[in-house]
Amino acid sequence: MSTLLHDDVLFARVNRVRRALATGLPDDAPSVELRVAASVTHLGLVARVIAPLVAREGFGAPAMSLLPEDLHWQDRLGGPYPLSIAIAEHGDDQWHDSLIGHLTETVATRLDVSRKVLEGNVASAANSAAQMIARASPNVARSAFSAADSILARPGVESGRAGAGYRRRSCCLIYRVSGDTAAVCGDCVLG
Template structure:
């Protein structure tokens, strides 16, 4: 991975470049005078990603999954809704952070309490992050991967996972969701910016080779990423034999599910 060049762009240009990668990378910024106290600018509806909001999101996703097959919300296990909700939120936090690291050599660091979101269903949720998170120093790839991995232990992704543990999702699954989000974000960056594919793959591999994600890293015979857990979404199907995600640990050579 080529060391990042010194930053010459202002924060608005950095946000625009990251947002251009796709809807999972899109975010706006707000000034955060004290973690957890500032509000995102613009129209109403921005919320903190706290325990009650996460619990509401899990129930909303559970109902949405059940409605897809015309069933009541309680037809889907609560932990399935919580895991799928966590995977979506983890992808929203990981994607811009990975892009900031690959494109600009910056650790997009902030407490979960400083993030704001709008709980819409049916796609990537709107996200606003504190502007201060963009003002960190430019770091070489190795130290940056170390710092990124360290914040997966105690940063916003770890805080988000901790909020889902009381909802019945194991830490093993939550770490798998985070690893899957890292791999997925890397694939989306490579698709949007092919010239960054090698650097992105190298940085994502460095993260997946470090704790806390190392235990979730596996490879298929063809060399593709495979997690060592399952997000449980297949259990939302009426017969609990729904489609498996492409990186799911439950895939077998004889599995005919897509």
């Protein structure tokens, strides 16, 4: 996934997401803003990386490497993209140099998306992963929510407490596609 941090690969992905978001909009509707597509792209990418991290904690699997060069993906839209993650050599997840940190920085600086929005995306992804794991495997719910809480406690991530009542303090901007604040995610500050 280190190639994703190159402008041409990231911009191509954002533009594909932008076109997908515009599908079904009336012909006279304004185009989807680049920063909206960039935020939605960021959310989808980090959610796919964070979900196995949260699951790892719940199921007691070995630590994973979140370094971009250790993550291998197939660049597909429309659901979870195929992802391969290496076991961490040093026994813990490297958050500081992780794909999540690099991607957040790149989207903030190169695509002009607010860091607050991106930090909320990371937090929302962690909480959502924990909730899905808890529903699928209630016996590991406590561990999954603990893993999500540890992500929400990291610098550069919107803080909070994972669980059913979690509300982010920012919005991923998806409502701007329709222009209707009723079209927001379940954990949105606008909901």
